[in-house]
Amino acid sequence: MHMEPRRNPNSMDRPPAFTLQRPLPGELTIVLSGAWTLHAHPPPPADLLAALDKTVRCLRFTCDALETWDTRLLVFLKTILETAEQRHIDVDRTGLPPGVLRLLTLSEAVPEQVTYSQPDREFLVTRIGRQVLTLVGQACELATFTGEILLALLHLLTGKKPFKPRDFLYFIQNCGVGSLPIVSLIAVLVGVILSFVGAVQLQMFGAQIYVANLVGLGMVLEMGALMSGVIIAGRIGASYAAQLGTMQVNEEIDALRTMGISPVGFLVLPRILALMLMLPLLCVYADIMGILGGSLIGVTMLDLSLVEYLEQTRKTIQLSQFGQGIMKASIFGILIGFAGCLRGMQCGRSALAVGEATTSAVVTSIVLIVVSDSFITYLLYR
Amino acid sequence: MTHPVPAITVKGLTMAYGSYVLQRDLDFAINRGDIFVIMGGSGCGKSTLLRHMVGLKQPASGSISYGDADFWTLAEDDRATIIRRAGVLYQSGALWSSMTLAENVALPLQHYTDLRPEVIAELVSFKLSLVGLAGFEAFYPAELSGGMRKRAALARAIALDPDFLFFDEPSAGLDPISARNLDQLILELRESLGATVIIVTHELASIYAIATNSVFLDSETRTMLATGDPKILLRECADPTVLNFLTRGTGQREVRTV
Numbered sequence: 001m002h003m004e005p006r007r008n009p010n011s012m013d014r015p016p017a018f019t020l021q022r023p024l025p026g027e028l029t030i031v032l033s034g035a036w037t038l039h040a041h042p043p044p045p046a047d048l049l050a051a052l053d054k055t056v057r058c059l060r061f062t063c064d065a066l067e068t069w070d071t072r073l074l075v076f077l078k079t080i081l082e083t084a085e086q087r088h089i090d091v092d093r094t095g096l097p098p099g100v101l102r103l104l105t106l107s108e109a110v111p112e113q114v115t116y117s118q119p120d121r122e123f124l125v126t127r128i129g130r131q132v133l134t135l136v137g138q139a140c141e142l143a144t145f146t147g148e149i150l151l152a153l154l155h156l157l158t159g160k161k162p163f164k165p166r167d168f169l170y171f172i173q174n175c176g177v178g179s180l181p182i183v184s185l186i187a188v189l190v191g192v193i194l195s196f197v198g199a200v201q202l203q204m205f206g207a208q209i210y211v212a213n214l215v216g217l218g219m220v221l222e223m224g225a226l227m228s229g230v231i232i233a234g235r236i237g238a239s240y241a242a243q244l245g246t247m248q249v250n251e252e253i254d255a256l257r258t259m260g261i262s263p264v265g266f267l268v269l270p271r272i273l274a275l276m277l278m279l280p281l282l283c284v285y286a287d288i289m290g291i292l293g294g295s296l297i298g299v300t301m302l303d304l305s306l307v308e309y310l311e312q313t314r315k316t317i318q319l320s321q322f323g324q325g326i327m328k329a330s331i332f333g334i335l336i337g338f339a340g341c342l343r344g345m346q347c348g349r350s351a352l353a354v355g356e357a358t359t360s361a362v363v364t365s366i367v368l369i370v371v372s373d374s375f376i377t378y379l380l381y382r
Numbered sequence: 383m384t385h386p387v388p389a390i391t392v393k394g395l396t397m398a399y400g401s402y403v404l405q406r407d408l409d410f411a412i413n414r415g416d417i418f419v420i421m422g423g424s425g426c427g428k429s430t431l432l433r434h435m436v437g438l439k440q441p442a443s444g445s446i447s448y449g450d451a452d453f454w455t456l457a458e459d460d461r462a463t464i465i466r467r468a469g470v471l472y473q474s475g476a477l478w479s480s481m482t483l484a485e486n487v488a489l490p491l492q493h494y495t496d497l498r499p500e501v502i503a504e505l506v507s508f509k510l511s512l513v514g515l516a517g518f519e520a521f522y523p524a525e526l527s528g529g530m531r532k533r534a535a536l537a538r539a540i541a542l543d544p545d546f547l548f549f550d551e552p553s554a555g556l557d558p559i560s561a562r563n564l565d566q567l568i569l570e571l572r573e574s575l576g577a578t579v580i581i582v583t584h585e586l587a588s589i590y591a592i593a594t595n596s597v598f599l600d601s602e603t604r605t606m607l608a609t610g611d612p613k614i615l616l617r618e619c620a621d622p623t624v625l626n627f628l629t630r631g632t633g634q635r636e637v638r639t640v
Contacts (some may be wrong), residue, residue: 206412243480252475253537258436259490260462 011253014069016042023268026057030080035064036073043075049083058085061095074103124146145264145342149272152265162265172273175236179228179282182248185228187219187286191293194218199302208302212312215294220317224287225279225325226373232279233365237340240271241361245354253345268345274338279333280326287325328376332369340363387449389414389546389578390435391571395444397430403604404430404611408444410597410609417572419612422599422616423627428582429473429550431599435580436548437465449518466494468546469577473554475531477523483534484508484519490541493530509537511566529560533567547571549581565591586630590616598624 011036021029028051036042052059059080066073077100084091093101122130155162198214244267247253256263291313297303343361347353388411395408406428413417420428433439434447437453440580445567446453448464456464477486491497500555509614510516513533523531532552541546552568553561583589587610589596597609600623607626609614616628 018519103512223467247479250479251472251474252478254438255470255476255478257438258468260466260494261489261493 013037013040016040018048018074019052020048021062022367027057027060028052028056028058028062031065032063032073032123033067034218035067036069036076038070040072042072042076045079045142047376048080050301052083052087052089054070056087056089057094058090060092062096064094065072066097069097069100074100074107075198077104078107098256118248121309136328141346142191144341144344145337148262148264149268149338150182152262154270155265156269162262163267163270168270168274172278175232175274175280176278179232179278180285181233182231183228183286184289186231187289188223188293190223190227191219191290192293192297194223194290195294195297203361205301207214209218209304209308209312211294211298211302212304212309213316216313216317217321218365219287219290219294220321220325221319222373222377223330224290225283225328226340227247228279228329229336229369230366232275232333233336233339233362233369236275237336237361237365238358240337241344241357242341242354244341245347248347249346249349249351249354263345268337268341271341271365272334276330277333279336280329283361284322285328287322297305324380331372331376335372336365339368385455388412389416389449389629390580391447392435393445393447395434395443395446397427397432397434398442400479401440405599406605408597408599408606410606411582412578412595413476415576416595417581419589419596419629420580420582421584421589421594421612423584423601426601428577428584428599428634432470432548432550432580432582436468436470437461437572442526446580451531464517466542467544468548469538469542469544470548471532471535471550471552474596475523475528475535477531477535479536481525482520483515483526485632486523486534487541488537488633490538494542505541505578505601509541512533512540512571513537529557529564532556533563536564536567537569540575547575547577548580550581551584553583553585556586556619561588562591568592586628589628598627 014033016032016034016036019031021031023029030048034040044087045354077096081091081104092102096104154164166224194215194245195211198211199208202208202210241316244253251262253267257265291310295306295309295313298309340361343364347357390412392408392412393411396406397408399403415483420431422428430439434441440454445455450459450598451464453461453464457542477483478489481489484503484506487509488502489504495502507516509517510518511538515530515533515537518526518534526534536552548566549568552564554622556564559640568579568581569592571577572595581593593612595610596612596615598607598615599605600607602623605619608619612628615624619625619628
């Protein structure tokens with residue numbers, strides 16, 4: 001099959017080609033012609049390499065018909081030269097243009113370094129062993145990190161000041177007040193959705209007033225904590241990982257260490273504490289917003305009065321159930337802060353690593369939230 | 383002075399990342415008041431050696447001693463006490479980007495002293511004026527040029543009047559004049575603070591201008607090839623790699639003044 005050559009600025013040039021000549025027995029001359037550029041399509045060197053057999057003792061080049069050249073020619077020559085060297089064929093390079101000669105010499109000036117790289121294939125056992133070692137290493141890191149946080153907390157409780165109060169207040173403002181708009185929106189909509197789903201079923205029995213029970217319990221027990229947890233994981237957990245990751249890249253964390261200031265106490269503790277305190281408050285706020293969202297549907301579509309709806313909600317929800325949601329939210333807060341900060345502190349020194357840390361922080365947080373939520377629910381209702 | 387105890391002694395130090403050995407068998411001593419240069423080609427482990435000395439990375443084997451104290455065998459708290467006497471200037475400056483210059487310089491002071499905020503503010507202004515950044519207290523690191531950031535980081539490194547000053551490539555990314563001014567600043571601070579200065583660099587101009595002692599790390603043999611005053615090394619060192627480095631590959635044994 002023949003392909004149309006690609007149009008290029010030097011379309012006037014003749015295509016690159018080579019021919020082989022054998023002026024004397026044991027001698028091979030490669031005659032290069034045309035434009036050997038990156039835009040051109042030179043013939044594959046396979047025939048030529050096959051011609052470099054035992055009968056050839058000396059290889060020469062003729063470049064009289066060569067028009068222009070760039071790295072394309074160099075790469076081509078490199079293949080030939082390497083093969084010739086392997087097959088112990090003498091190469092007379094004098095026929096090559098001086099520029100080509102200089103560049104070839106330059107590329108050969110420093111021999112290829114033996115670098116450390118993983119072998120391509122490892123035994124299954126080696127791979128499993130490596131995986132296990134990585135896992136053990138990660139477990140150790142996790143334990144150390146937890147220990148450092150607890151130590152920093154101990155410092156705080158014994159009256160030392162591991163972080164700046166102003167930083168702490170900033171984090172509180174950022175994840176508390178700063179999250180109110182998005183939490184409002186999501187919580188109201190979740191309330192509306194719950195109420196819709198319930199209304200369709202309950203209207204069949206004429207029991208639409210129980211929509212208030214469904215929405216109230218749903219929000220207070222589960223959705224308030226879960227939704228604010230997921231929002232905060234995306235909004236705050238990710239930003240913590242990115243902040244700490246960037247500080248890692250900038251050597252800012254090293255700078256803290258060599259100042260004798262514990263990065264965990266200074267950076268991680270205030271973040272986790274802020275989340276631990278703010279997420280329960282956001283959860284309560286989300287509960288209320290969700291109930292209001294539910295009442296909106298109750299009033300507009302189910303012909304319930306607002307007072308009726310709220311009274312039904314009040315009768316349904318007990319304070320202990322509120323407490324249950326708040327407790328969950330607090331645990332979620334710790335988990336989100338922990339995951340975000342851990343990923344940030346583990347971050348490598350590249351832009352890619354910061355991105356990975358951020359993604360991983362969100363994924364870890366959400367997994368931890370859902371898993372711990374099911375666990376807590378199981379414990380409470382078993 | 384008869385046989386002073388070296389400020390820092392490195393004995394049989396091997397540095398490794400996992401099973402990859404970066405440098406082995408490093409032996410040298412840094413005397414009090416030295417301006418000690420860690421030199422060598424790119425990627426030979428200069429910065430890693432610095433990280434070992436300031437307690438950020440544990441040696442694979444061998445020891446680093448501050449005075450008589452073997453640093454890595456000490457308890458963590460004792461290590462922290464030693465490192466508190468050191469100021470480090472990182473390659474990128476590593477100023478805390480969420481804080482203003484004043485807050486950056488003030489943080490170590492707040493952490494280690496019981497000084498009142500007004501006193502700390504005065505000290506901070508003074509330190510910033512030492513590095514020529516008076517009036518920049520309220521600026522954030524991102525608002526400064528590279529050279530200014532380096533100098534601000536220097537102000538932070540000298541915040542606690544350290545006995546040891548570590549510099550990782552101080553002139554990297556600076557123009558020749560700024561680099562020379564920074565050298566001058568380092569010299570003056572050494573004089574007035576009486577600190578021992580350890581510099582990682584491959585800038586020959588800096589090396590001849592300020593170094594009184596040095597160690598040369600080689601990436602090929604993965605060990606040190608020479609230690610001593612670089613000006614004397616230039617005259618007397620027989621090792622071709624060191625000579626090649628010190629003469630920029632010309633082999634001319636003469637100090638070129640810049």
